[in-house]
Amino acid sequence: MKFYLVGYMYSGKSTFGRRMAGEKGMDYLDLDRLFEERFHYTVQRFFDVFGERAFRQLESQVLRSTADLDNVVVATGGGTPCHSGNMDFILAHGTAIYLRMTVDDLVDRALRSRNPRPAMRGLSPDEIRAKIALQMQEREGFYLRDPIVHDGLNPVL
16 A cells, blocks of 8 residues: 655645554655655755756656555655646555645745745745745646545644
């Protein structure tokens, strides 16, 4: 059995994934950490040096390397399902769980974060809200492609 956690950044995929894996006796894998281990760059640094297109190509390769894994919970990056047919891959190789949160809750988490994500650094609260609202509008169609949906701040399986 394999679960892929999808959702916007700040939705709690990593925290929920570790907890779910522990409760179900499964392994846990964070796709961004796997990317960083394989390519020896942080995701943000890779973005800065090589650009989003190169990142998305390699991110898809890393995602596809999970095809033969079993008994694992995989936390994906917020944009992972939205590129290169990745949501098709996720649905063909496991069960997607969308950790759905409102824009207001995501903004609240972004503003309270002790370690702001690089994509949000230097933005005003209004700019953060606008960015999250726009990206959620662009991404939610991917997130909602046949997943199990968990609403709220503390989803429980």
